[in-house]
Amino acid sequence: MIQTRAAVLRAIGAARPYADSRPLTIETVTLDPPDPGEVLVAIKAAGLCHSDLSVINGDRPRPLPMALGHEAAGVVEALGEGVNDLMIGDHVAMVFMPSCGHCDPCAGGRPALCEPGAAANGKGELLTGHRALHDAAGASLNHHLGCSAFADRAVVSRRSLVKIDPDLPFEIAALFGCAVLTGVGAVVNTAGVRPGQAVVVVGLGGVGLASVLGALAAGASPVVAVDLNPDKLALAASFGAVRTVDAPAPDAVEQVRALTNGGADVALEMAGSVRALEAAWKMTRRGGTTVTAGLPPPDAALAVNIVNLVGEERTLKGSYIGTCVPSRDIPRYVALYRDGRLPVDRLLSGVIGLEDINAGFDRLHAGEVARLVVEMR
Incomplete structure (x- = not known):
C-alpha cells in the first residue's frame, strides 16, 4: 500500500x-x-x-x-x-x-x-x-x-x-x-477552422483562452473575444485577438456581426452558459458553425430556430475534449508551443x-x- x-x-x-x-x-x-x-x-x-x-x-x-x-x-x-x-x-x-x-x-x-x-x-x-x-x-x-x-x-x-x-x-x-486539448481541439478538430475564417470565442476561461490561441495558430482572421471580465478581454487582446466585446453589452451580438462582416464563420462557446450559447449562435453568419465545449448543469436546454438551422445551413456541434486523439494531438500541440505558435x-x-x-x-x-x-x- x-x-x-x-x-x-x-x-x-x-x-x-x-x-x-x-x-x-x-x-x-x-x-x-x-x-x-x-x-x-x-x-x-x-x-x-x-x-x-x-x-x-x-x-x-x-x-x-x-x-x-x-x-x-x-x-x-x-x-x-x-x-x-x-x-x-x-x-x-x-x-x-x-x-x-x-x-x-x-x-x-x-x-x-x-x-x-x-x-x-x-x-x-x-x-x-x-x-x-x-x-x-x-x-x-x-x-x-x-x-x-x-x-x-x-x-x-x-x-x-x-x-x-x-x-x-x-x-x-x-x-x-485539458485546457489545451479542449480549447485548441475545438478549433482545429471539431470546427475545422481554416485560414482566413472569422472566429469568435465566447467565454474566456482557460479553455476559451486556449481556443483564442488555437484560432490564431490556425490562421483565423479576425479573431474576436467575448467575456464579462475586462481583464480576460485584455489578456485575449494581448494574445492577438483583434477585437474584444463586453458580453453584457446590449448590442454584443451586433458588435460581433459588424466586426466579422456579417457574422463569424465559426463561434466557439466556452462559458458553459445557455445565454452564452444563444449569443454565439446569433453571432454566426449564414452557413456558419457554432461549437460548444461548455458544460452547464445537466438540465440546461437550448431552443434553436429550426427554420434558421435549415434555411441558412447552420451547424451546431458539441465538442468533448476537443474531439481529440490525445496520443496524436498532445505531441502536435507541444510542438506548436515549442515553435512559439501556441x-x-x-x-x-x-x-x-x-x-x-x-x-x-x-x-x-x-x-x-x-x-x-x-x-x-
Whole structure:
C-alpha cells in the first residue's frame, strides 16, 4: 500500500468563500499498487479547472466521496502488469477521458467518445474497473475522471496517459491534458477552422483562452473575444485577438456581426452558459458553425430556430475534449508551443500549494484567473 495526500470532496454545495468552508479536505489516503494495465504516477503539477469547480458546487454531480483533479503532469513511478510502452521515470500528461481502443467510437477514430471510458468516469472508477483509493478508515474513494490528480501520487489507467518530453516544465505540461486539448481541439478538430475564417470565442476561461490561441495558430482572421471580465478581454487582446466585446453589452451580438462582416464563420462557446450559447449562435453568419465545449448543469436546454438551422445551413456541434486523439494531438500541440505558435505558458496565472486549493477555487469562481496550477511540494 502507498500513502499519499489527496484533496477529497465529501459533500457538494459548500458556502463560498471556499477558503472558509473548505469543501476539499487534504487527507492522507492509501493507494493500491497498480493493477494490470495501470500506472503509478508521482504528480508534479495539476491545474484547477471549472470541471472540478462544477463538482464542488453541484452543477456536475459525481459519486462522493471523490478525490478531485483531472488536468495534470507527473513522473511514472511504477508499472502494472502488461504496461510495456512506458518506463519508470518517463514524464506523462494525464487525459481525463481514457479510451479503451476497442469500442465503436475508438475504432472509428473518436476516442473522446469512448463508451467504457465514459461509463468508468461516471462511476468514479478507473477504466480497469478498479478503485485504487482508500481513506484512513479503509473506505473506497471515487476517482475524478480517472485521474484524481490533486494528490502527491495517483494510480491511473495506462489509457489515461500520454508520454511527454522530459524538459517540458510540469506546470505547463499539465495544461495540455485539458485546457489545451479542449480549447485548441475545438478549433482545429471539431470546427475545422481554416485560414482566413472569422472566429469568435465566447467565454474566456482557460479553455476559451486556449481556443483564442488555437484560432490564431490556425490562421483565423479576425479573431474576436467575448467575456464579462475586462481583464480576460485584455489578456485575449494581448494574445492577438483583434477585437474584444463586453458580453453584457446590449448590442454584443451586433458588435460581433459588424466586426466579422456579417457574422463569424465559426463561434466557439466556452462559458458553459445557455445565454452564452444563444449569443454565439446569433453571432454566426449564414452557413456558419457554432461549437460548444461548455458544460452547464445537466438540465440546461437550448431552443434553436429550426427554420434558421435549415434555411441558412447552420451547424451546431458539441465538442468533448476537443474531439481529440490525445496520443496524436498532445505531441502536435507541444510542438506548436515549442515553435512559439501556441504560447500555452500565457494561460498560467500562478502556482499554489495543495494546502491553498480551496482559496484557489474561490479565485477561479470569481473569474480572476485563467489557470492556476497546484504544484506538489
